[in-house]
Amino acid sequence: MEFSMKPAQLKIKYLTPGVAVLILLAFNGFVFLALRFLYGLGYVTNLDLQHPWGIWIAIDVASGVALAAGGFTSAALGHIIYKEDYKIILRPALLTAMLGYTFVAFAVFIDLGRYYYIWHPLIYWNGTSPLFEVGMCVMIYATVLYIEFLPVVAERFIGKVNFKGIFSFLNKPVDSLLRTLNRGLRKTMFIFIIAGVVLSTLHQSSLGTLMVIAGEKMHPLWQTPILPLLFLLSAIAVGFPMVIFESLIAARSFKLKPEMEVLSGLGRMVGPLLGIYLAFKIGDMAIRGTYVYLTEVNTQSVMFMIEVIVGVIIPLRMFFSEKVLRSKLWLFVASTLVIIGVLLNRINDFLVAYSPPYAFQSYFPSIGEISVTIGFISVLVLLYRAFVMIFPVISLPDKKLITQAKYAVRGGAK
Amino acid sequence: MATQNRRDFLKTATFLSASALSIPTTHAKASEPEALNENRMGVLVDTTVCIGCRNCEAACKEAHNLPMETSFNINNRDIFKLKRRPDETSLTVVNEYPNPKNKLLPTDVKVQCMHCDHPACVSACIVGAFTKHKNGAVTWDGSKCIGCRYCMVACPFQIPAFEYNKAIQPRIMKCDFCFERQSENKLPACVEICPTEALTFGKRKDLLEIARDRIKRRPERYINYIYGEHEVGGTSWLYLAGQKFSNLDFPVLGTEPAPGVTESIQHGIFAYFIPPIALYALLGGVMWINRRKNSEEEK
Numbered sequence: 001m002e003f004s005m006k007p008a009q010l011k012i013k014y015l016t017p018g019v020a021v022l023i024l025l026a027f028n029g030f031v032f033l034a035l036r037f038l039y040g041l042g043y044v045t046n047l048d049l050q051h052p053w054g055i056w057i058a059i060d061v062a063s064g065v066a067l068a069a070g071g072f073t074s075a076a077l078g079h080i081i082y083k084e085d086y087k088i089i090l091r092p093a094l095l096t097a098m099l100g101y102t103f104v105a106f107a108v109f110i111d112l113g114r115y116y117y118i119w120h121p122l123i124y125w126n127g128t129s130p131l132f133e134v135g136m137c138v139m140i141y142a143t144v145l146y147i148e149f150l151p152v153v154a155e156r157f158i159g160k161v162n163f164k165g166i167f168s169f170l171n172k173p174v175d176s177l178l179r180t181l182n183r184g185l186r187k188t189m190f191i192f193i194i195a196g197v198v199l200s201t202l203h204q205s206s207l208g209t210l211m212v213i214a215g216e217k218m219h220p221l222w223q224t225p226i227l228p229l230l231f232l233l234s235a236i237a238v239g240f241p242m243v244i245f246e247s248l249i250a251a252r253s254f255k256l257k258p259e260m261e262v263l264s265g266l267g268r269m270v271g272p273l274l275g276i277y278l279a280f281k282i283g284d285m286a287i288r289g290t291y292v293y294l295t296e297v298n299t300q301s302v303m304f305m306i307e308v309i310v311g312v313i314i315p316l317r318m319f320f321s322e323k324v325l326r327s328k329l330w331l332f333v334a335s336t337l338v339i340i341g342v343l344l345n346r347i348n349d350f351l352v353a354y355s356p357p358y359a360f361q362s363y364f365p366s367i368g369e370i371s372v373t374i375g376f377i378s379v380l381v382l383l384y385r386a387f388v389m390i391f392p393v394i395s396l397p398d399k400k401l402i403t404q405a406k407y408a409v410r411g412g413a414k
Numbered sequence: 415m416a417t418q419n420r421r422d423f424l425k426t427a428t429f430l431s432a433s434a435l436s437i438p439t440t441h442a443k444a445s446e447p448e449a450l451n452e453n454r455m456g457v458l459v460d461t462t463v464c465i466g467c468r469n470c471e472a473a474c475k476e477a478h479n480l481p482m483e484t485s486f487n488i489n490n491r492d493i494f495k496l497k498r499r500p501d502e503t504s505l506t507v508v509n510e511y512p513n514p515k516n517k518l519l520p521t522d523v524k525v526q527c528m529h530c531d532h533p534a535c536v537s538a539c540i541v542g543a544f545t546k547h548k549n550g551a552v553t554w555d556g557s558k559c560i561g562c563r564y565c566m567v568a569c570p571f572q573i574p575a576f577e578y579n580k581a582i583q584p585r586i587m588k589c590d591f592c593f594e595r596q597s598e599n600k601l602p603a604c605v606e607i608c609p610t611e612a613l614t615f616g617k618r619k620d621l622l623e624i625a626r627d628r629i630k631r632r633p634e635r636y637i638n639y640i641y642g643e644h645e646v647g648g649t650s651w652l653y654l655a656g657q658k659f660s661n662l663d664f665p666v667l668g669t670e671p672a673p674g675v676t677e678s679i680q681h682g683i684f685a686y687f688i689p690p691i692a693l694y695a696l697l698g699g700v701m702w703i704n705r706r707k708n709s710e711e712e713k
Contacts, residue, residue, distance in 0.1 A: 042578025049501055049575050052563035080697050082704035113561020113576060113584040124558050126542035128677050131564050133684070135540055194697045198690055202683065213538050213568045213676040216667060225675045228683075356572050357665050358499050 005088050007392040009156070010254055014389065018253075022378040029375015032368040033110060041113060044368035050356040051363040053111075058350035059373055060107030063343045064100055065138070065207055066235045070246070071097020071145065072200035073239030077269075079193045086266070088259060088395035091152060092250065093243050095384065095393050098145040103380055105142060108135075110372070130209035137203030144196045147185065154182035156391050205232040211349055219300045220290045222353040226280065233277040238342040240266040240273075241315075241335035248332045250394065253385075259395075264325040267334070271319035274338065278312050303344070303352045311341015450531055454550035455596070456618035456650040457605060458625055459524055461662065462635055464612040466494065466510050466522035470604035474506045474526075477592060477603035497663065500525055502575040502587040506604060511662050521655065523662050524604070524613070527552065527573045527589035528642060529650035532671030538568035543586075550618065550650040551591035559586055570646050570665060570672050591650070618650055625654055647671035 036044040047054050074093040078086045109115050121135045161175045185192075208231030211218055224230070244263050251258035285291055294301050318324045318334035325331060351363065365373075388394050468488040475482050480503050494510035506526035513521045529552045536544040536552065543558040544565065554565075554574075561584055565574045577584035592602035600606070605615040614621060622643060629636045641659045642649035645667045653659070660666055683689055 038581060040577075040579045040581040040584065045578075047578060049499065049566070050572060052566035052576065076697075080701045080704070082701065082708055084708070108562075111562075113563065113580075114559060115561075117558075117560040120541045120558060120560050124541035124543075126539055127684070128537045128673065128680060129540050129542075129564070130676060130680055131538065131540040131562065133680065190698075190701060194694055194701065197697055198694045201693065202690060205683070206680075209676055209679050210564075211567070212679065213534055213673055215534075215570055215672065215674050216665065217567075217570070217572075225679065228679060354567070358497075358572055358663070 005259070005395040006398040007088075007091050007152075007394065008396045009390065009392050010388050010394060010396075012254055012389065014385065019382065019385065022382050025378040026375045026382065029372045029378070032371045033375070035368065036110060036372070041111075044366065044372070046363060046366040046369065048363075050359040051354075053350060053354075054363060055347075055351070055365045055369050055373055056107055056111045058347045059343070060376060061104050061111070062207055062346040062350055064104040064107060065204065066231070066238060066342050066346055067242050067339065068097045068100030068104070069200065069204065069235040069239040070242040071100070071239075072197050073236055074243055075148075075193055076197050079190070080197065086262060088262060089243050089247065089266070091393045091395075092246060092388075094145065094148055094152075095387055095391075096242070096246060098142075098149050099380055099383055099387070101138060101142040101145055103376055104138060107376065108138075130206045130213075133206045134203045134210065137199045137206070141196060141199040141203065144192050144199065147192050148189070148196065150181055151185055151189070152391050152393065154178045158182065200235075201232060204235040205229065207231050208349075211354070214354060217354060217356055219293070219353040219355060220288070221285075221293050221300055221304045222349050224284050224288060224290075226284050227349070230277070230281060230284070233273075233280055234342050234345060237270065237273040237277045238338055240270050241338040244331060244335040245339060248328065248335075250388070254388070254394070256394070256396070258328060260326070260328065263331060267319055267325045267331055270335075270338065271316060274312060274316045274319065278308075278316060281308065281312070300348075300352060303348050307341060307344040307348055310337060311344050312338075315341065450546075451548040451550070452619070453617050454531075454548065454650065455591075455615065456529070456550055456621050456652060457602065458614040458616070458621040459651060459653045460612050460614070460628070461521050461523050461653060461655045463610050464508070464522040464524060465610055466491070466508050466520070467609060468493075468508050469607045469609060470506055470524060470613070471504060471508060473603040473607040474589075475504065477595065478505060478590075480504065494520075500527075500573060500575060500588070502577045502585070505587060505589045509663070511657075514657060521657060521662060523653075523655075526604075526651070527591070528571055528645075529589075529591055530570075530646055530672055531648040531650070532646065532673060534568035534570060534646070534672035534674075535565035535574060537673035537677060538564050540564060547593065549591075549593075549596055551593045551596065553590045553593050554586050554588065556583075556585055561586075568672070570667055618648075618652070621652055625652060628654060644669040 032044050041047060045054055045056070070093040074086065074089050077083055078090045109118055112118055121132055122139075126132045158175065158178050161171045161178070163170050163174075205228035208228035212223070212225065212227055215223070244266055247263055248258055250256070294304065315334045315337040318330065318337070321330075323330065324334055472482070472486075472488050474480070475486075483503075491510075497509050498504075498507040500507055506524060508522050508524050511521045511523065513519050529550055531546075531550075533544065533546055533552050536542075536546050539559075540562055541558045541560055543555045544552060545555065546552050561576070563574075563576055563586075565586060566572070566576060573588050575587045577587065592600070592604075595602060601615055605613045614624065616624070622640065625640045625643075629638055629640075635656055636654055637657065637659075639655075639659065641653040641655070641664055642651055647670065653664070655662060
């Protein structure tokens with residue numbers, strides 16, 4: 001089956017009604033972003049002295065990193081465990097991770113009071129700070145992702161570099177640069193692939209360490225010394241559902257036939273991964289005795305229940321059902337639930353669980369904060385669409401090989 | 415990727431592990447905080463003596479060149495109707511609470527940075543912009559700060575304030591224990607101006623003795639507790655009170671240093687970079703074995 005698939009540029013129309021809506025949303029976000037840079041964070045956000053972090057950190061950064069986990073889980077599956085059947089998901093997952101981390105970096109940039117000092121962690125080190133580690137790992141990992149994407153760029157442009165007019169003298173040097181890079185990377189790529197996986201496990205977990213220092217300010221339902229482990233396990237569990245989710249949406253949007261065999265295979269792995277995450281979450285709860293807080297009815301306990309039941313237990317059951325794994329719709333629903341679960345977990349961890357001691361009012365994101373977050377997501381989707389049209393990312397059936405594939409089917413082996 | 419052969423893999427892997435082994439030595443020096451100075455200073459706040467005159471608030475604003483709004487009037491006692499917190503324009507504030515022992519003598523509590531012995535802000539700051547000094551002061555360095563506000567998340571007393579309404583160079587504002595004045599051998603501005611000697615400046619260890627002595631002499635006046643002696647591993651500012659501290663809006667905190675288990679987790683994950691390198695080697699091994707298996711199958 002996989003012999004017939006080959007990454008290719010998609011030949012589709014860029015502008016559709018949906019794309020137009022996304023452009024509007026992106027523009028709306030940019031307006032608020034401009035206000036933030038002109039008048040300061042206080043002008044656009046609902047942040048205050050009690051609530052220093054809002055949805056730009058909880059959703060754009062923390063959830064963004066978690067939902068880009070498809071990049072390193074699929075790299076581990078495809079390159080390290082070396083399952084060739086899953087080759088076709090590697091490039092789309094890599095592209096999502098690359099764009100995702102770029103946007104995480106942007107989200108951090110706009111949230112920093114002194115954004116123009118974003119490079120300071122490179123020279124002022126503080127080894128005790130988990131934020132320092134997250135920052136460094138994200139920076140290095142984003143670079144690794146760009147390097148991993150280079151061969152795709154090379155594949156697209158080697159021999160086809162064609163600058164027009166006064167830039168035409170660049171054609172030759174750029175072409176030979178691409179060739180040199182491509183040749184060098186062919187031999188060394190595994191260094192970057194392993195580094196990418198190691199860096200991901202490091203910062204996915206350290207993202208969980210971030211809120212441990214808030215100590216008594218965190219609700220005990222979430223405050224636990226194993227937060228880093230829970231963050232890592234949930235990131236690993238959400239990786240494949242994110243790949244499935246994207247593949248199904250992309251197939252629908254680009255009018256392609258989804259590779260159900262590959263996606264069901266991925267889905268089969270999600271159940272056990274979610275199970276491990278749930279076991280640690282419940283085990284931790286039992287050991288620390290925090291289930292007593294579930295008897296109180298308040299925002300925290302309700303949000304915790306939604307997070308665990310809707311986001312973990314229900315999809316866990318679904319991913320163990322053969323019917324779900326074989327159905328496009330149910331696989332999509334189950335994957336969406338896992339994504340919602342991890343998203344909720346990050347929001348709960350950074351915002352809902354955080355109850356500052358002297359808050360006069362609780363935090364709710366402002367229109368500006370929501371607009372910027374939605375704008376960011378819109379730009380992300382728009383860029384993804386542009387990238388799959390420019391670069392060979394999504395695998396399409398290769399016409400030359402289809403006949404061979406047919407014989408293979410007749411042979412009965414695959 | 416598929417074209418990469420085994421020899422390349424081995425060649426590069428050998429080079430890589432050789433260079434990886436040389437990394438740990440350069441990063442091995444763990445950033446152990448300087449040992450706490452035995453003679454570090456502190457302030458003992460006796461809330462039973464404070465009369466809520468708020469001269470300290472005015473002196474603090476003057477010493478730090480902070481804006482004095484036209485509405486700022488230390489004689490206006492209506493301000494006590496609301497509980498206030500230190501913010502970007504007032505590094506210290508006084509709040510008033512009813513006194514169950516004597517209705518005519520309310521309890522006034524001055525609030526400012528506690529200058530922890532093991533500060534969460536120092537541990538958390540991404541660029542190390544906070545410093546715990548020999549004299550006990552915890553100060554912020556504006557030339558390093560990137561404005562991420564993680565110190566505000568970390569602080570157990572919710573003290574650091576941020577200038578949200580500045581588009582350029584917003585600062586983290588908090589009491590700096592009058593670090594500059596102290597280096598000129600002057601008292602902190604609030605201590606100097608306090609008319610009732612509710613604030614006592616001295617070596618922390620001496621202050622603890624004074625506090626214990628006061629409790630011993632006047633057990634009817636004080637509850638037998640010095641807030642800040644053990645909270646989050648001890649603070650430079652210490653408080654005495656005639657009623658329970660939780661009634662005075664002091665957070666109930668443990669005796670573990672404020673950074674809590676965070677530093678142990680960090681040092682566990684990064685113990686001389688061994689766990690990441692071990693993981694790297696493990697993954698490399700898995701990759702190599704699986705590739706070999708795969709290429710053998712193809713043959």
